[in-house]
Amino acid sequence: MKVAYLGPRGTFSEEAATRFFPKNTELFPKKSIYEAIEAVSIDDVDKCIVPIENSIAGTIDMSIDGLMMFNLSINADVIFPVSLNLIGLKGSEISDITEVISITPALDQCRNYIRRHEFLSQHVDSTANAAKVIMEQGNKSRAAIASEWVAGLYGLQIIEKDIQDSEHNHTRFIVLSKNHRIKKIQDKTMILVTPSTEYVGMLSSILNVFSGLGINLTWIESKPTRKKLGTYRFFIEAEMGYDEERAQKVKIILETFGHKVDFLGSYKTTILK
Numbered sequence: 001m002k003v004a005y006l007g008p009r010g011t012f013s014e015e016a017a018t019r020f021f022p023k024n025t026e027l028f029p030k031k032s033i034y035e036a037i038e039a040v041s042i043d044d045v046d047k048c049i050v051p052i053e054n055s056i057a058g059t060i061d062m063s064i065d066g067l068m069m070f071n072l073s074i075n076a077d078v079i080f081p082v083s084l085n086l087i088g089l090k091g092s093e094i095s096d097i098t099e100v101i102s103i104t105p106a107l108d109q110c111r112n113y114i115r116r117h118e119f120l121s122q123h124v125d126s127t128a129n130a131a132k133v134i135m136e137q138g139n140k141s142r143a144a145i146a147s148e149w150v151a152g153l154y155g156l157q158i159i160e161k162d163i164q165d166s167e168h169n170h171t172r173f174i175v176l177s178k179n180h181r182i183k184k185i186q187d188k189t190m191i192l193v194t195p196s197t198e199y200v201g202m203l204s205s206i207l208n209v210f211s212g213l214g215i216n217l218t219w220i221e222s223k224p225t226r227k228k229l230g231t232y233r234f235f236i237e238a239e240m241g242y243d244e245e246r247a248q249k250v251k252i253i254l255e256t257f258g259h260k261v262d263f264l265g266s267y268k269t270t271i272l273k
Ligand SMILES: O=C(O)C(=O)C[C@]1(C(=O)O)C=C[C@@H](O)C=C1
Pocket: 006, 010, 011, 012, 013, 014, 051, 054, 060, 082, 103, 105, 106, 125, 126, 127, 128, 171
């Protein structure tokens, strides 16, 4: 099986891929989250694994945007702890650093730390790419925010460990493919609800369908429709299997309200330490 992920070597996405997929999986690092998702859509690979949510930074918009752009299905989700570190050239000290670079969600996870040190920040496409830039530029005043492992990989040094704004930092990744066949008995189902018209209490009427059927929600995210300011589509992840009667009821009721309902996948969660 071929799997794309956000590269280069040493990203958390690579860690997610190597820990989740069997040993004989062929892994393909891509330059961006978008390219990892696109690789599935153009059949370069069978699947991709991309971050969707972090416990400090929230939703990872790049993944949601890619998910909406291509007609893919979520096959699994994987959660594990993320520790971020300040990584510089060998011999550099915290007093040398004036600017940090990383992918936006990693910078967001260290906002308080960056503010406290009055660092400038620059965005690049991944944590590992940030480390690579530091190695290539040889500038002592810049540091990457990345994993501990990446420091060894690019011959760099950890200046400070665990700099994220909360001790309990977890990122959730999703596995995407073109396979829309849904295995029976799953933990969770992701639905995209596109409301037909606007009316007072529209969102609460959608949510009431789930509560009325006794279904717990595990995630909800709104995204602009891109048609008119202030109009949204809702990603709703619920604790139910696709083939359950309750899931079919949700669909029927929401469609009766005139909303468009797309099932984006049913899956089991893997929690890694
Ligand atoms: O840049 C990486 O190492 C990634 O795999 C991306 C990513 C993210 O965008 O959330 C994944 C996990 C961490 O939260 C930080 C970065």
